[in-house]
Amino acid sequence: xxxxxxxxxxxxxxxxxxxxxxxxxxxxxxxxxxxxxxxxxxxxxxxxxxxxxxxxxxxxxxxxxxxxxxxxxxxxxxxxxxxxxxxxxxxxxxxxxxxxxxxxxxxxxxxxxxxxxxxxxxxxxxxxxxxxxxxxxxxxxxxxxxxxxxxxxxxxxxxxxxxxxxxxxxxxxxxxxxxxxxxxxxxxxxxxxxxxxxxxxxxxxxxxxxxxxxxxxxxxxxxxxxxxxxxxxxxxxxxxxxxxxxxxxxxxxxxxxxxxxxxxxxxxxxxxxxxxxxxxxxxxxxxxxxxxxxxxxxxxxxxxxxxxxxxxxxxxxxxxxxxxxxxxxxxxxxxxxxxxxxxxxxxxxxxxxxxxxxxxxxxxxxxxxxxxxxxxxxxxxxxxxxxxxxxxxxxxxxxxxxxxxxxxxxxxxxxxxxxxxxxxxxxxxxxxxxxxxxxxxxxxxxxxxxxxxxxxxxxxxxxxxxxxxxxxxxxxxxxxxxxxxxxxxxxxxxxxxxxxxxxxxxxxxxxxxxxxxxxxxxxxxxxxxxxxxxxxxxxxxxxxxxxxxxxxxxxxxxxxxxxxxxxxxxxxxxxxxxxxxxxxxxxxxxxxxxxxxxxxxxxxxxxxxxxxx
Ligand code: F6R
Numbered sequence: 001x002x003x004x005x006x007x008x009x010x011x012x013x014x015x016x017x018x019x020x021x022x023x024x025x026x027x028x029x030x031x032x033x034x035x036x037x038x039x040x041x042x043x044x045x046x047x048x049x050x051x052x053x054x055x056x057x058x059x060x061x062x063x064x065x066x067x068x069x070x071x072x073x074x075x076x077x078x079x080x081x082x083x084x085x086x087x088x089x090x091x092x093x094x095x096x097x098x099x100x101x102x103x104x105x106x107x108x109x110x111x112x113x114x115x116x117x118x119x120x121x122x123x124x125x126x127x128x129x130x131x132x133x134x135x136x137x138x139x140x141x142x143x144x145x146x147x148x149x150x151x152x153x154x155x156x157x158x159x160x161x162x163x164x165x166x167x168x169x170x171x172x173x174x175x176x177x178x179x180x181x182x183x184x185x186x187x188x189x190x191x192x193x194x195x196x197x198x199x200x201x202x203x204x205x206x207x208x209x210x211x212x213x214x215x216x217x218x219x220x221x222x223x224x225x226x227x228x229x230x231x232x233x234x235x236x237x238x239x240x241x242x243x244x245x246x247x248x249x250x251x252x253x254x255x256x257x258x259x260x261x262x263x264x265x266x267x268x269x270x271x272x273x274x275x276x277x278x279x280x281x282x283x284x285x286x287x288x289x290x291x292x293x294x295x296x297x298x299x300x301x302x303x304x305x306x307x308x309x310x311x312x313x314x315x316x317x318x319x320x321x322x323x324x325x326x327x328x329x330x331x332x333x334x335x336x337x338x339x340x341x342x343x344x345x346x347x348x349x350x351x352x353x354x355x356x357x358x359x360x361x362x363x364x365x366x367x368x369x370x371x372x373x374x375x376x377x378x379x380x381x382x383x384x385x386x387x388x389x390x391x392x393x394x395x396x397x398x399x400x401x402x403x404x405x406x407x408x409x410x411x412x413x414x415x416x417x418x419x420x421x422x423x424x425x426x427x428x429x430x431x432x433x434x435x436x437x438x439x440x441x442x443x444x445x446x447x448x449x450x451x452x453x454x455x456x457x458x459x460x461x462x463x464x465x466x467x468x469x470x471x472x473x474x475x476x477x478x479x480x481x482x483x484x485x486x487x488x489x490x491x492x493x494x495x496x497x498x499x500x501x502x503x504x505x506x507x508x509x510x511x512x513x514x515x516x517x518x519x520x521x522x523x524x525x526x527x528x529x530x531x532x533x534x535x536x537x538x539x540x541x542x543x544x545x546x547x548x549x550x551x552x553x554x555x556x557x558x559x560x561x562x563x564x565x566x567x568x569x570x571x572x573x574x575x576x577x578x579x580x581x582x583x584x585x586x587x588x589x590x591x592x593x594x595x596x597x598x599x600x601x602x603x604x605x606x607x608x609x610x611x612x613x
Contacts, residue, residue, distance in 0.1 A: 002077050002089070002103040003027035004183075005200050006164045006174045008070035009191040009221025014061055016193075017073035020200035021054045023249065026399045027103075027196060028077025030381055031088035032057045035099035035166065036068035042099050042168045043068065046088035048076075050382060053088075069221070070172060072164045074101040078381040079396060080109070081126035091130040093137035094122055098167045100136065102129035103196055104160035104181040107274045112156060128274075132157070136165055147218040147227070150175040154216070154229060160273055162211075164194055174219040176211065180269065183211040185224055185236060192219040198241060199248035209236035257402035257600045261586050262453060265446040267397035267407040268579060271414045272443055280436055282422040288391040289347075289373060295426040298345030300327045301372070303335045303363040305610070307405040307489060308351040308412060313482035314578045315349075315416035321575065322430055322438075323423035332359035335366065342370035349375045351416070353400060353408035354609040355383020364389060377415055379408050393419060402601045403608045404493055406586050409486060410449065410579045417442060417575060441573045445580060448570045452583035455568065459584050462549060462565045463591035469547070470497055471519045473511065474585070475504040477534060480524035483578040487522060487585030493603050494593035504530075504537040517545035522588070524581050525550045525559055527574045538562040549588070551581045 003024025007016045017034045032053035033046030043064060047056040054075055074089035081087035090099040106112070109128035112135065117123065121134045135156055139149035146167050160180035166173070176183060176194045186193035186205025193201040194217070198208055209224075211217055215234055217226045226234045243252055253259040276282050300319055302312035309331055316327040330340075332350070342348075348367035352360045355378035364374045364385060376389035379397050386392040395411035421438055424430045472491055476484030485501030492499040502511060504523065515521070521541045525534045538548050539562050550563035553571040560566065567584035569577075593600050 003075040003196045003200065004072070004101045004103050004162055004164055004194070005196070006072040006101075006176065006194040006219065007191065008172060008174050008219050010069060013068045013071045014064055016204060017071050018054065018058050018061065020195060021057070021073045021075045023199045024075050024196055025054055026249070026401065028075055028399070029053050030076055030078050030083030031085060032073070032075045033088045033090055034061065034071055034073040035090040035092070036064060036071040037099065037166045037168045037171050038068050039171050040168055042092065042096060042166070044090060044092065044099065046085050046090075048083050048085045048088050050083065070166065070174060072099060072101045072166055072174065077398070079105055079394065080128040083382055087125045087127050089129065091125055091127065091133045093133040095137065097169055098133050098136050098140065098165060100129065100133045100163060100165045102132055102161055102163040104162060104179070105270070105274045106131060106157050106161065107159035108157065132163060132165070140167060146170050146173055147175045147216065150177060151216050151227070151229065151231060160270070162196055172220055175216065176219060177216040178211045179213050184239070185209045185211060185217055185219065187223055190221050192221065192224055194219060197251065198239070198243070199245060202241070202243070202245055202248045208239040208241050210239055211236060255402065255601045257404060257406065257590060260400055260402050260407045261583070261590065263398060264407045264410050264453070264583065265450040267395070267411040268414045268446040268449060270396035270398075271411040272418065273396070275418055276439060280432060282418060282425060282439065284393050284419070284422070286392050286394055287375065289375060291426055293373065294423060296345055297325055297347045297423070298343065299347070300325055301340070301346060301348045301367070302327065302329045302351060303332045303348060303360055303367070304351035305332045305357050305359050307409050307486060308353060308360070310482045310486040310489070311409050311412035311416060312349070312351045313485070314413050314479050315420065317479050318417045318420035318575050319423060322420045323427055324429045325423065325427070330363070332357065332363040335363040340366065340370065342367060342372045344371075346372045347375065348372040349377060350385050350389060351377045351412055352383070352385050353379045353405055353412070355380045355385035356609045358610065361385050361388065377412060379411065403603055403606050404490055404600070409582060413579050414442065414445070438573065441576060445572060445576050448572050448580045449583055451570050452580060455584070456587050459567055459587040460591045462567065463588050463595060465565070466520055466547065466549070467592065467595045469518065469520045471514070472497065472499040472522060473507075473515070473519065474499060474501045474522045474524075475507065475534070475537060476501075476524035477504045477530040478527055479575060479578050480527055480530065480581065483524045483581045483585070484522070486578070486582055487524070487589070490586055490589035491592060493606060494589045494598055494600055495596055496598070496604065497592070504534055507537060508540065512540065512544070515541050515544040515546050519546045520549060521546045522549045522585070523551065525552045525556070526569060526571070526577045526581055529574065531556075531558075535559070535562055551584055
């Protein structure tokens, strides 16, 4: 996730870009850069400081020469290529005339770069984005206007993008385009803007327009015109923005938590993008563990805390089922104190959204000290865990601000299940066609999550009816169990009410004694193989007076007999259900909390990143 901004026709170009980048820093901040363009000259500044890149860029720009009326800026969240200045945007073509910024991933950048290099292009970064500058350069060399050069280039690239391009031989024009990654255009008299997000230009533009997938916009001081990929004119929808800056930073949502819940389809999509070669093999560019090592893994140990621990529990089921390797999951703070056994062939995976949780870092260090290979699954590029581990897989959920983790969880499950499929591929424990089918199924989860989000009003309604309750049991079986644990964690941390996650089959071994009228049982009942058993468990609690809320698939009629409230979700492959089923549970916790006037972004006693043991 990166942030992009552009302005054309301004008398205050540099300040507009720097201010906008500051507001986009939530989208990434490991490097930042601007390119200012006037007739025959492109001036560029780029810095990579890891955390305060926009502030450092401001200092770097002190020496920017003279007046420029147009420019583009970028703040980066590294995916391809290390967070270093050479990989910071804007990137330029061989002539230095064309400058581009890009948010997203160009999936086929490898093959395009090979072809461009064979035609003499020189690349100066290790990014997927730079191919765009050189592709546009080739079309410009054929005499095409910038907007046409961009349009033609987009026919070559696959993947996701919000991009902007400039050329100092056509200085008062910016061309922007979008596929999947967000992009808005803003206008004010004599000035036109583009940005990843409204807040970046909120106090400068007076009207805002949404760019849709596969639309290309030519921006000039006088305004903009938009076309589709075939070159036909399209109209951009005007956005009704009556937000103040604070609301705008939350994307128009009341708080960061609902913004982040809403971003889950994008988080899953981005995490899965660019992970499969043409021959079907699953790849993790950043994973520096050889296929040979992965093939010979004898045991996997996952260490994590809180929500990340629940994602790790889901991964256990997937890795064992698909790759036939035995998996242990440990709470990070327990691992290093139990004298863990690390044999040859043990792969330890540290799962952490922040990559800074001290318990998980210490567990990974302990594993390394005992000779294990350690892989980090982190949402923050170059986090401490990512740096210390032997290898890393990045989830690409984007910055998570709200203390309660939501989009990081679904991205972690997606990344870990993808790793499970990679292990299955290497160990030939499943037929290739089954792996292909699962890969396609995994890619469909993003849309299923979007469907769950559309049903938020019903969840709000159910939460409203249960507002007076004080005791909650969340039950599930198989991967429904970690999902239930996650639902209980969300509820307790956001509402401060008592909630426990339990394996449904374990209830009768003790906790059933606590069930009485007034207790709410929330059950994850979406796995067909476990369905009858869950129904029996629910009948048991209902007979003892509990109110039952069930997460059930659209086609499940039998659930009505045992549930007082049903939260419907689309059916999916059982192993993928945690990503789908968790959504109504997050929403339930969210609406219970807002109903109780809790601060959902900053629950009491908690911190986003726990750096003490
Ligand atoms: C719960 C939550 C925490 C974190 C835990 C680990 O909503 O956010 O339980 O999951 O503190 O944090 P990371 O993943 O950053 O290691």
